[in-house]
Amino acid sequence: MSESLSNSITLSFFIEEPDGILYAQYAPAEAAVPPDLSSLENALQVSEHAGCYIDNSALLAFVKLCRDSKETQKLQIGQRKDAEFILSLADDLLSASLTLIPAVGGKPVGTAVNDALREQGIIHGILHKELDAALAAGRCENLLIAQGDAPRQGVAGRLEPLFGAHKSEVTQRDELAVIKFRELSHLLLVHVGDELMRRIPPVQGKFGMNIRGQVILAKPLPDMAFGANLQGAAPSATNPDLLMATNAGQPVVVDDGVIVNPVLQVPDVDLSTGNISFEGTIHVEGDIKAGMILNVTGDVIVNGLVEAADIIAGGNVAVKGGIIGLAERKPGTQSLSGTTSRIKCGGSVQALFAENAHVEAGDSIRLEQNARQCELIARKEITVGKPGSSVGNILGGKTQAALMISAVSLGSAAGIRTQIQVGFDPYRDAQIHDNQYQIGRKAAELDQLIKLQAFFMTHPEKAAGGIGEKVEAKRLHLLEELDALEKELDELEAEQELIDKASVKIIKKIHEGTEIQIGRHKWQVKEDSGPGNYQIHDGHIAII
Incomplete structure (x- = not known):
C-alpha cells in the first residue's frame, strides 16, 4: 500500500495493491474542516496520485461522507491503470493491427508489444516506422503494423475465336458468296485455311508470404490445348497455337476449340435429290418442293420457297421466299392437314411470309409480311411485319409464344377466328417433369x-x-449428376418469371373474332380494338 497525506492529518490518499485501487481517507480532528470538492481536487492534484484515473461521482460521494462524520471515512475514488495493448492477427495471416490504451497513472507498455510480436512469430512485413510512432504516442486504434504479401494471381489461359474478325471481300456478281448467306440469316461461314482460334497460354501467378514468413502459393492455372479431333479444324503446321479451318462450313465454338460444320449446297430439294438427312448446314439455292423431308443438325438456308415439305433443323431456318403449305384442314377441326408445310428447329425461323404452315422454333419466329392460317410456336418471341411497315397481319390459325407476339394487326374484318397465346412455354413443363423424374431416379x-x-x-x-x-x-x-440436374431445374423454374411478363404488341388493330390468351387470362375480342402493348394488369388483360 502506498500512501500520500494531505492537510497533515485529516485527509490522505493511498493505493491498495495489487489492483491499484485509489482510496481517499478522512480522519476528523478537532477544529478540522471537512474537505469540500474543491479542496479534495486540489489535494489530489498535488499528490503523487494525480495521474490516476479519478471517478468524479466518487469524489462527490466522499465529500458527502465527510461532511458531518465523526469517524474516519474511506472510499474508493479511482484506480491506477497500466497501459494495455491488443494485437490482432487477420485470419489469413496477411496483416496485424495494434490498439494501444494509454496508461492512467500506471506503467507504459514498454517492450511488451515487440515481445508479443516475437511470441506470435511475426517476422515479415513489420511496419517499423508506424509501430515506433504509435509506441511514442502511447495510443492508437486498429493501426496496421504488419502487412504480408498476398499471392498475385495469374492470368488464365484462353482460346480466343478469330473468325469474324476479318471478313473476306466479295464481288457483287458472286451470287454464291458467303456475304449473301450472312445477309439472309446472319450465319458465319469459313473457308479452308481461315484462322479460327488462337491459343493464349496462361501466365502463372506469383507466390506471396504471410506475416509469419510462410510462403502462400498462388493458385496454379491449367494449360489450355486444342482438342485432338476437331471436325473441320486442325492446328497450323507452322504455329501450334493457331487453329485453322480444314474445310468450308459453319464454325461453332466448343470447349476445346472450334468445329466446322460442313455446308451442303443443292439447287433444289426435290425428287432428284430425294429426302435429305445431313449432319451440318444446308444451302438450297432454289426451292424445297412439296412432299420432301429435310433433316439437318445445323442450319437450313433457302433462297426460294418452302412448299408443303417437312424441315427439321438443329439450328436456324432462313427462307428468302415464303412458306406455303396446303390449305386443306382435317375434317371437323381447325388443325392443319398432315400434308402441310411443317418446320421445326432449335433456333430461329425467318421467312418472307407463311401460309397454311406449322412452324416450331426453339427461339423466335420472324416473318416480314403476313401469317395466314398457320400454327406458329416459339419459345421466345414471334414477330410478324418489319418495323415501320403497314404489312404484318396474323390471320386465322393459332400463334403461341412464351414471351411476346408482335404484329401490325390481328384477324380480319370478316371476323375469322384468330388465336393468340403468350405466357406459356410448350416445352418447359415437359423439361421440368423430365428433370424431376431424373432427379428422383438418381436419388x-x-x-x-x-x-x-x-x-x-x-x-x-x-x-x-x-x-x-x-x-x-x-x-x-451420382452426386455430381444430381447437382447438375438440380441447377438445371432451378434455371427452368426461374424462366417462369420472364413468362409472367409476356405481352402482345399490336401496331394498328385487333379485329373482332380474335382470341387473346395471356397466361390463364383470355379475352374474346367482340369489337375492333386499337393498337397497344397488351399485358396482364390487376388480374386482367389491359394495355400497358
Whole structure:
C-alpha cells in the first residue's frame, strides 16, 4: 500500500495493491474542516496520485461522507491503470493491427508489444516506422503494423475465336458468296485455311508470404490445348497455337476449340435429290418442293420457297421466299392437314411470309409480311411485319409464344377466328417433369449405394477386390449428376418469371373474332380494338 497525506492529518490518499485501487481517507480532528470538492481536487492534484484515473461521482460521494462524520471515512475514488495493448492477427495471416490504451497513472507498455510480436512469430512485413510512432504516442486504434504479401494471381489461359474478325471481300456478281448467306440469316461461314482460334497460354501467378514468413502459393492455372479431333479444324503446321479451318462450313465454338460444320449446297430439294438427312448446314439455292423431308443438325438456308415439305433443323431456318403449305384442314377441326408445310428447329425461323404452315422454333419466329392460317410456336418471341411497315397481319390459325407476339394487326374484318397465346412455354413443363423424374431416379440409386456402403462397414470382406472403390466412385458420380440436374431445374423454374411478363404488341388493330390468351387470362375480342402493348394488369388483360 502506498500512501500520500494531505492537510497533515485529516485527509490522505493511498493505493491498495495489487489492483491499484485509489482510496481517499478522512480522519476528523478537532477544529478540522471537512474537505469540500474543491479542496479534495486540489489535494489530489498535488499528490503523487494525480495521474490516476479519478471517478468524479466518487469524489462527490466522499465529500458527502465527510461532511458531518465523526469517524474516519474511506472510499474508493479511482484506480491506477497500466497501459494495455491488443494485437490482432487477420485470419489469413496477411496483416496485424495494434490498439494501444494509454496508461492512467500506471506503467507504459514498454517492450511488451515487440515481445508479443516475437511470441506470435511475426517476422515479415513489420511496419517499423508506424509501430515506433504509435509506441511514442502511447495510443492508437486498429493501426496496421504488419502487412504480408498476398499471392498475385495469374492470368488464365484462353482460346480466343478469330473468325469474324476479318471478313473476306466479295464481288457483287458472286451470287454464291458467303456475304449473301450472312445477309439472309446472319450465319458465319469459313473457308479452308481461315484462322479460327488462337491459343493464349496462361501466365502463372506469383507466390506471396504471410506475416509469419510462410510462403502462400498462388493458385496454379491449367494449360489450355486444342482438342485432338476437331471436325473441320486442325492446328497450323507452322504455329501450334493457331487453329485453322480444314474445310468450308459453319464454325461453332466448343470447349476445346472450334468445329466446322460442313455446308451442303443443292439447287433444289426435290425428287432428284430425294429426302435429305445431313449432319451440318444446308444451302438450297432454289426451292424445297412439296412432299420432301429435310433433316439437318445445323442450319437450313433457302433462297426460294418452302412448299408443303417437312424441315427439321438443329439450328436456324432462313427462307428468302415464303412458306406455303396446303390449305386443306382435317375434317371437323381447325388443325392443319398432315400434308402441310411443317418446320421445326432449335433456333430461329425467318421467312418472307407463311401460309397454311406449322412452324416450331426453339427461339423466335420472324416473318416480314403476313401469317395466314398457320400454327406458329416459339419459345421466345414471334414477330410478324418489319418495323415501320403497314404489312404484318396474323390471320386465322393459332400463334403461341412464351414471351411476346408482335404484329401490325390481328384477324380480319370478316371476323375469322384468330388465336393468340403468350405466357406459356410448350416445352418447359415437359423439361421440368423430365428433370424431376431424373432427379428422383438418381436419388433412389444413390440411396441404394449408401445402403450398400453401410453394409460394407459391417462386412468389409464384401468390399474387397476393388468393389468398395467402384461403389464410392459411382456414388460421387451420382452426386455430381444430381447437382447438375438440380441447377438445371432451378434455371427452368426461374424462366417462369420472364413468362409472367409476356405481352402482345399490336401496331394498328385487333379485329373482332380474335382470341387473346395471356397466361390463364383470355379475352374474346367482340369489337375492333386499337393498337397497344397488351399485358396482364390487376388480374386482367389491359394495355400497358
